[in-house]
Amino acid sequence: MDFNLTEDQIMLRNMVRDFAQKELEPQAAALDASAEFPTVTIKKLAELGLLSMTIPEKYGGAQFDFVSLAIAIEEVSRGCSSTGVITAVHNTLAAWPIVNWGTEEQKQRYLPRMATGELLGAFGLTEANAGSDPASMETRAVLKGDKYILNGSKRFITNAGAAQLFIVFAKTAPELGSRGVTAFIVERDFPGFSLGKHEDLLGLRATANCELIFEDCEVPKENVLGEINAGFKIALGTLDVSRIDIGAQAVGIAQSALEKSIAYSRERKQFGKPICEFEMIQAKLAEMATKIQASRLLVYYAANQKDTGKPRFSQESAMAKLFAATTAVEVTREAVQILGGYGYTKEYPVERLYRDAKCMEIYEGTSEIQRIVIARNLLA
Amino acid sequence: MILSAEHQRFQKEVREFAQSVIAPRSQEYHLNHKFVMENIRALAKKGYLGIPWPKELGGLGFDHLAYAIVVEEISRACASTGLTVAAHTSLGTYPIIKFGTEEQKRRFVPPLARGDYLGAFGLTEPNAGSDAAGVETTARLTDGGYIINGSKRFITNAAYAGTVIVAATLDRKLGKKGITCFIVETKSKGFIVAKEENKLGLKGSNTVELAFEDLFVPKENVLGTEYGGYRIFMETLDGGRISIGAFCLGMAQCALDSLIEWAKGREHSQQTAKAIADVATEVAAARLLVYDAAITKDAGIRADEQCAFAKLFASETAVRAVNTAISTIGFDTLKNSSTLGRLYQDVKLGEIGEGTSEIMRLIIAKEVLKAT
Numbered sequence: 001m002d003f004n005l006t007e008d009q010i011m012l013r014n015m016v017r018d019f020a021q022k023e024l025e026p027q028a029a030a031l032d033a034s035a036e037f038p039t040v041t042i043k044k045l046a047e048l049g050l051l052s053m054t055i056p057e058k059y060g061g062a063q064f065d066f067v068s069l070a071i072a073i074e075e076v077s078r079g080c081s082s083t084g085v086i087t088a089v090h091n092t093l094a095a096w097p098i099v100n101w102g103t104e105e106q107k108q109r110y111l112p113r114m115a116t117g118e119l120l121g122a123f124g125l126t127e128a129n130a131g132s133d134p135a136s137m138e139t140r141a142v143l144k145g146d147k148y149i150l151n152g153s154k155r156f157i158t159n160a161g162a163a164q165l166f167i168v169f170a171k172t173a174p175e176l177g178s179r180g181v182t183a184f185i186v187e188r189d190f191p192g193f194s195l196g197k198h199e200d201l202l203g204l205r206a207t208a209n210c211e212l213i214f215e216d217c218e219v220p221k222e223n224v225l226g227e228i229n230a231g232f233k234i235a236l237g238t239l240d241v242s243r244i245d246i247g248a249q250a251v252g253i254a255q256s257a258l259e260k261s262i263a264y265s266r267e268r269k270q271f272g273k274p275i276c277e278f279e280m281i282q283a284k285l286a287e288m289a290t291k292i293q294a295s296r297l298l299v300y301y302a303a304n305q306k307d308t309g310k311p312r313f314s315q316e317s318a319m320a321k322l323f324a325a326t327t328a329v330e331v332t333r334e335a336v337q338i339l340g341g342y343g344y345t346k347e348y349p350v351e352r353l354y355r356d357a358k359c360m361e362i363y364e365g366t367s368e369i370q371r372i373v374i375a376r377n378l379l380a
Numbered sequence: 381m382i383l384s385a386e387h388q389r390f391q392k393e394v395r396e397f398a399q400s401v402i403a404p405r406s407q408e409y410h411l412n413h414k415f416v417m418e419n420i421r422a423l424a425k426k427g428y429l430g431i432p433w434p435k436e437l438g439g440l441g442f443d444h445l446a447y448a449i450v451v452e453e454i455s456r457a458c459a460s461t462g463l464t465v466a467a468h469t470s471l472g473t474y475p476i477i478k479f480g481t482e483e484q485k486r487r488f489v490p491p492l493a494r495g496d497y498l499g500a501f502g503l504t505e506p507n508a509g510s511d512a513a514g515v516e517t518t519a520r521l522t523d524g525g526y527i528i529n530g531s532k533r534f535i536t537n538a539a540y541a542g543t544v545i546v547a548a549t550l551d552r553k554l555g556k557k558g559i560t561c562f563i564v565e566t567k568s569k570g571f572i573v574a575k576e577e578n579k580l581g582l583k584g585s586n587t588v589e590l591a592f593e594d595l596f597v598p599k600e601n602v603l604g605t606e607y608g609g610y611r612i613f614m615e616t617l618d619g620g621r622i623s624i625g626a627f628c629l630g631m632a633q634c635a636l637d638s639l640i641e642w643a644k645g646r647e648h649s650q651q652t653a654k655a656i657a658d659v660a661t662e663v664a665a666a667r668l669l670v671y672d673a674a675i676t677k678d679a680g681i682r683a684d685e686q687c688a689f690a691k692l693f694a695s696e697t698a699v700r701a702v703n704t705a706i707s708t709i710g711f712d713t714l715k716n717s718s719t720l721g722r723l724y725q726d727v728k729l730g731e732i733g734e735g736t737s738e739i740m741r742l743i744i745a746k747e748v749l750k751a752t
Contacts, residue, residue: 004679262749282745283738289748290669290689297668298661319661371657372650378660379644 020079077252094121424495455630472499
């Protein structure tokens, strides 16, 4: 095991950190307030290769290892949480399943345009009545001629309002439960596809999170991803990988909150001295730093398991996500506490980080689901 | 874990040895308050009392990561034995390796690495705990050496030690700048093991009070420079925290082992699943922090922050893990003679020894506030 990052990984980290500081952080508060999707930023992300991190060079990508992807997601999120998840979803939830399960034809058709950011990706699994229990999904797909006809809807879909390509899960054999789910690649202009309402979120507000609606939506047969009725495996396999990135996002948000806390505690004077000289404040900073470092190591470790070709790493990625998410919520709450009254206002960014952090414990598998995944693996 | 193939082989070997040789005796030592002597002899035979030291000094010539693995696996089997090895290696031997002259190394390290006797470290005093600079033991210059007077408390291994690194002050007015470290041979006249501490846990480890009555130490036994002792014990403690982290990690893993063993094949509630998942996740995080600190040390980088992360997090994880395991499994574990009953007593030291959790937080905060 070696957590000393490679030179390439350090270069990547410095490059993305610099970009996030200059380009992302200054606009994060405005994006949060307006809840507008950062369209211009997407182009810049693509120019830096950050939208093609899971895509092989053969298809125009800049394929990196998963430790590098985690590093990039952490740094982007440190500048702007919304941009962090936009990047993560595109790379891991949308592009990676095509890289992993797509046909050669699908890869050639979609990946080069995903790499340039021309096609932004999204992932449609969750429904109004199918969250932690995705196998209970109600969206149906029926073969008619050479097309599948999709009916149903999806909720809480990150990137949806700005995406042109969706990995969508629907039941092709409802009587088979989770074994009757198929994955489809759906383009935005397929007939019968439309966007529902834009969610007004507590945090991560600039992520174009919308409902997807399928009304006799026509999806050509060749857009089936993987095998018919094997979609549930694709969903779970993809989430195993993407949870690492949510862990990385949580680390980025927490790191940002720690830095704001350090800076403030040095400047803020009470009782005649900077509050960083009080042991209670120091104990908070130490606790925050320790848990952030532990989270980061769990994220790297899970990513490294993936990179070294370990076939099963659900337990490691669930641990990374669970611990990093819990840490992000705790650290951002403490940051608000250290900044006190100022922390409670929009003059300072920590209240936004506190709102952004909460979703880490919910999406891509709640903390409760992560614990079930971990316990199941340990008791198997 | 993604340890190198060599480390993986070593881990497997140590684990098998610890489970077959060390673990079976752990309850007996605990219940009878008996020093873990048979275990120490067995460890010495394997070369595990000098893992990170060069072969020419009698060590195994392996690294600190391997050493952390050994302390973890031994502590998982018997915490008293793990603590004995950690104190012997990191506190009793490391300062000589790091700060000793060639002559001191040649003379004092091989018997320690071979396990002819144990090593110990005498810093803590009745009035100098977290404030280590408050040392009251004095050293006075005399012909060819020094005369030491004073006392030490809570000194691990000292009754079985051949050498003890003792911190004493040459001039109390100078505070921490007056402290010098000495390699004291325990056979010397005036070196007195005053009494054995009656402890909450770790009953198989040896913890004693020491008294020095006009104890003569020859000049060539000064470790490092005169007045340079403070830096020596601060750096020693920083490194020692990796092994205390590993010691705690072993206990936490043992608690997790008990939980999993109990829950396997049994109908269990979601609250039990939560207990297992939370303990397992924290243990995984603690292991990464401990190994990361060891790897950093092996890379030759002084990493006070990483060592403190590892010690703080692993010790608190271990306390929570034991607590959670007991609450989850219930009454069967609440016996002095059960593994978890023993661990409940053993685990608390992790939050106190070699720098309390409170001191760890101050160290981390200092580093964090320095960095940005």
